[in-house]
Amino acid sequence: MATSPQLTTNNAPRGPQLIVGANATQRALGGDEKAAVLLLALGPDYGKPIWDELDDVEIRTLSRAMAQLGPITQEMLDELLIEFVTNISSSGALAGNAETTQRLLSSFLPADRVDAIMEEIRGPAGRNMWEKLSNVQEDVLANYLKNEYPQTIAVVLSKIAAEHAAKVLAILPEELAIDVVQRMLGLDPVQKDIIEKIEQTLRTEFMSTLSTTKRRDSHEQMAEIFNSFDRQTEARFLTTLEDRDREASERIKALMFTFEDLTKLENSAIQTILQRVDKKELAVALKGASDAIKDFFTANMSQRSAKLLRDDMADMGPVRLKDVDDAQSRLVGIAKDLAARGEIVIAKSKGDEQMVM
Incomplete structure (x- = not known):
């Protein structure tokens, strides 16, 4: 490959030059040095689009590496270019993801800078x-x-x-x-x-x-804890708390999302939940539910699926209350997971929105 003895960058200081010659010392290059050599070899014309995408910290980092680079042997340059091309073409295609991005950034940026960038990329959603x-x-x-x-x-x-x-x-x-x-x-x-x-x-x-x-609302936190109780424990705590602090008890109940609250969801949300739940577990959960709740679920199923569900409930005989509570809790958990991923919307009541006549 033909090289120039005076290849310089456009945005970096004009001092650093990529000097290729037999008198240079053969040595291993670090990550930031490799990036510096490649950009120097590209020169001001081909390297400018890359420099334009770098921020001040990245430019300073690479400029510092260039200033301390010293002579590069022809063999070092050839090996680096081969390594670069091989890494790109080895899989036949480029795959961009968080891990490959982090590895690339780590090759020429300080660890704290990489962490900040990846935190920004990986941030919430x-x-x-x-x-x-x-x-x-x-x-x-x-x-x-x-x-x-x-x-x-x-x-x-x-x-x-x-x-x-x-x-x-x-x-x-x-x-x-x-x-x-x-x-x-x-x-x-x-x-x-x-x-x-x-x-x-x-x-x-x-x-x-x-x-x-940021201090989390204590009633909201307690509502989540109460949601995790079995039905008897939940009733016992709420009854006792109501005797001592009726206002706190009402606030917690208002924040809790229970199995019965599933009937307040839109039909499309229930249908999404039904696609994710095990039908045997649904039968157990509905075994201890009211007729209104059973009708609500079966109304969102095909006639054949609804009949199979009723048959399953009839065939299973008596079911322990704990098993029913556990099945209902898992169904509520599925609904919460779907809501957290934005696949459904959970509201305490379809009438929550205020209306002005």
Whole structure:
């Protein structure tokens, strides 16, 4: 392969040069050195599209590696190019996923930088920083932002979902909120480096500590615990708690999602659940249910499937209450898992939404 004794990068300092010659010392190259050699060999014309995709940290890292690179032998260059081409073509196709991305980044970036990038990629449902903020409880986000400069708040709210921004604005002190609105109205395109600084600040000062500073509602947590009780234990605790603290008992019951609440789901949600549940276990779960609940489930099944289900319940004879409770709990668990993946929507009641006549 023909090489040039003065191949330089476009974005990196003009000082580093890829010097190829017999006088260079043969040695193994590290990950960042390999990336530096490849970019130097590509030169300013072919390497520019790559440099344009790098951020300041990556450019500094590669530039530092180039400055300390020294001469590269022809053999070293040839081996590196062969390794590069072989790695790309060995499987016949490229497969992009989180693991391969992390390995690639680790070859030329510091570990902390790789971790930050992968955390961003792998974040909740793969969301970026602004999508994550759109899922932070509005009062928590407003409480953090109220101590920031109005211009910073304007930038942040302009980047998140409009519906969520509206909720945050409504919670901010009125004078501050009006100031932010005015700034958002006159907001010019924000420079990339400013956005990156805001993202970094949010990541280090807010998102990283959110999980430890955000206190979960104790009634919600207790409702999940009560959901895990068998029916007798649940009834015993709720009855005792109701005698001592009726308000707390009512709040917990309102937050609990029980087997009976499945009848409040949309028909499409029940049909999705029926596709995932074992039919024998469904028969056990319905064995101890009311006729109304049985009718609700069978109405969402084909006539043949409904008949088989009734036959299974009739043939199994008496069933222990514990087995019924366990089967019902697993059915509720399936519903919650499906809701967590966004495949169904769980609401406590079809009448939860307020209506104005």
